[in-house]
Amino acid sequence: MTDLHEIEERAVDSPSPWAKKHVEQYLESGGEAVEHPMEDRLILFYVTGRQSGDIRRVPLVHFTDGDDMFIVASKGGAPDDPEWYRNLVADPRVWVRFKGDFFEARAEVLSPEERAPAWGMITAIAPSFGDYQAKVDRVIPVVRLRRV
Numbered sequence: 001m002t003d004l005h006e007i008e009e010r011a012v013d014s015p016s017p018w019a020k021k022h023v024e025q026y027l028e029s030g031g032e033a034v035e036h037p038m039e040d041r042l043i044l045f046y047v048t049g050r051q052s053g054d055i056r057r058v059p060l061v062h063f064t065d066g067d068d069m070f071i072v073a074s075k076g077g078a079p080d081d082p083e084w085y086r087n088l089v090a091d092p093r094v095w096v097r098f099k100g101d102f103f104e105a106r107a108e109v110l111s112p113e114e115r116a117p118a119w120g121m122i123t124a125i126a127p128s129f130g131d132y133q134a135k136v137d138r139v140i141p142v143v144r145l146r147r148v
Helices: 004-010 017-029 083-090 112-125 128-135
Strands: 042-048 055-065 068-072 093-098 101-109 142-147
Touching: 004 101, 017 042, 017 055, 042 068, 042 083, 055 083, 055 093, 055 112, 068 112, 083 101, 093 142, 112 128, 112 142
Parallel strands: none
Antiparallel strands: 042 055, 042 093, 055 068, 068 142, 093 101, 101 142
8 A cells, every 4th residue: 555645745846837836725725726727627646757766746637537537648738748648658656636535546548549539528628628739740648547
């Protein structure tokens, strides 16, 4: 069993000022008061750095699928994948904080067949992800988070 307190203590935040602000607000409010347009969907996502071995903590928007969650590796429509995505591909053991719930999960990158219906649901809720996809040549990955 993973010691979640240790995961939290070891977590290293992104140097990005907006990400750092969202993490601080999330931890201070239990996820209830974050200055983010989709604050009700915001999670803190923890993944092991593929080179450093550090636990990396990033705020991400999630979408519910039954007991699972989807996250989107859009990086705001950047041409390359976010580091957190590269890290989970190297090690799919991750941790998720959603409001008062903190749990270990396994990350699974969706196949093209699995991605299509998930992408439809995601872009219906958050059309900005469709805008991001239109800006880039890469297929933006969608990841399923399944509680362990």
